[in-house]
Amino acid sequence: MRATIAFICFSLAAILPAQAMDIERVVSPGGVEAWLVQEDEVPVVVMEVAWKGGAATDPEGKSGVANMVSGLLDEGAGELTSEEFQIRMEEIAARMSFSADNDYFSATLITLANHKDEAFDLFSKAISEPRFDEDAVERIRKQIETIVARNRQSPDWIARNNWYKAAFGDHPYARDEDGTPESVGAITRDDLLGYTGRVLAQDNMKIAVVGPISPSELRSLLDRTFGGLPAEAQVADVPKADVTGNGEVQVVVRDFPQSVMIFGLRGVARDDPDFIPAYVMNYVLGGGSFSSRLTEEVREKRGLAYSIGSYLYPMDHAAMWLGQVGTKNERVGQTLSLVRKELARMAEEGVTADELKDAKTYLTGSYPLRFTSNRSIANQLLGIQIGGYGIDYVDRRNALIEDVTRQDVARVAKRLLKPDNLRVTIVGKPNLSPDPEGLPETDDMAPARSGGPSERLH
Secondary structure (H helix, E strand, C coil), X not given: CEEEEEECCXXXXXECCCEEEEEEEEECCCCCEEEEXXXXXXXXXXXXXXXXXXXXXXXXXXXXXXXXXXXXXXXXECCECHHHHHHHHHHCCCEEEEEECXXXXXXXXEEXXXXXXXXXXXXXXXXXXXXXXXXXXXXXXXXHHHHHHHHCCCHHHHHHHHHHHHHHCCCHXXXXXXXXXXXXXXXXXXXXXXXXXXHCCXXXXXXXXXXXXXXXXXXXXXXXXXXXXXXXXXXXXXXXCCCCCCCCEEEEEXXXXXXXXXXXXXXXXXXXXXXXXXXXXXXXXXXXXXXXXXXXXXXXXXXXXXCEEEEEEECCCCEEEEEEEEEEHHHHHHHHHHHHHHHHHHHHHCCCHHHHHHHHHHHHHCHHHHCCCHXXXXXXXXHHHHHCCCCCHHHHHHHHHHCCCHHHHHHHHHHHCCHHHCEEEEEECCCCCCCCCCCCCCCCCCCCCCCCCCCCCC
């Protein structure tokens, strides 16, 4: 089965003609499925893989197992020690990386086309025959412990971690994905082998491949690469979670010159009919960078922050609408008051015709820019599979945006944006008193930087 997307390539000199990109569903003789874009212009093959079963499935008291596995799979596999494995990778100029979030364990392989057979074989060893040698485990453990300790000094991390714990309570989403100092120290080799044995299986993975490789070549490589994995995963069930919030403001006191503020509400799932209207609504409210209402009110008119933004974050077992801003301690109350005011305005009034038109123009016009390299194409294809949107989503996506009406936005804004329920976590020494009515249109303070997370695009 194929789907086609027309995309535009930009150069410094001119806009090139539109080209067609075919997405083909490839199934190996052994039943392994991948989405393929055969792109012969660039001699680089990229494979992106995701297994369902991320950090939320870590055993109780062993948070950080998935994360530690992600740092160890290329540290020796099969008969190859860590050093030998890395030398092989360097000899063929291939790159391999792994990562884990709450829901998925992910992998990326990038290789020159003329070395793809050996690169795929090394990748197969990494996922099917990890060694987890003691010296490698202890070296990666120390690296993770350093990161965990550094995180606990970061206001952005502290704010996000505390917001999650307050919103999710005892749900696995409230755990530290990287682990705690205690849990990282307690992880054993058996824990690492147990995770790979449970999660890295054939029935819970999604695969995207882009580059100069034919469907017949890929079919053979899929069985060679993934045939050594168990047929079925044994992933622990993760319960559904709801984002709780009744207007609570949590302050984590730290002696910082400015405060970092995370604010959020219950969001909307990827498969909800309101997801696309919510996506358009959020672009106008806080997702549109310098064009959003929050940026206009907080940064442009009053200079309260360098940046402020919001985004939809639909996870497999919960959905959130989140925002972040950093501002001087004495301006926190004023900034929070403006955020609540803009949420209420959107919920009551929706968007104007011009705002909706501009949002559609940007969201549809910028979509082709996500398909500008083999790596970015593979990443998009994997995301579409994870979201369950279907192989023809690239054809349908812009039409879904164009079909959104002002009534759709108004409906979803009333559904989601409830300022009285806004859960807020602030790290710093904030003054929570809002300024009197009649806020000035300008402010002579230097804008404060925010390290807010970027929006997950759809």
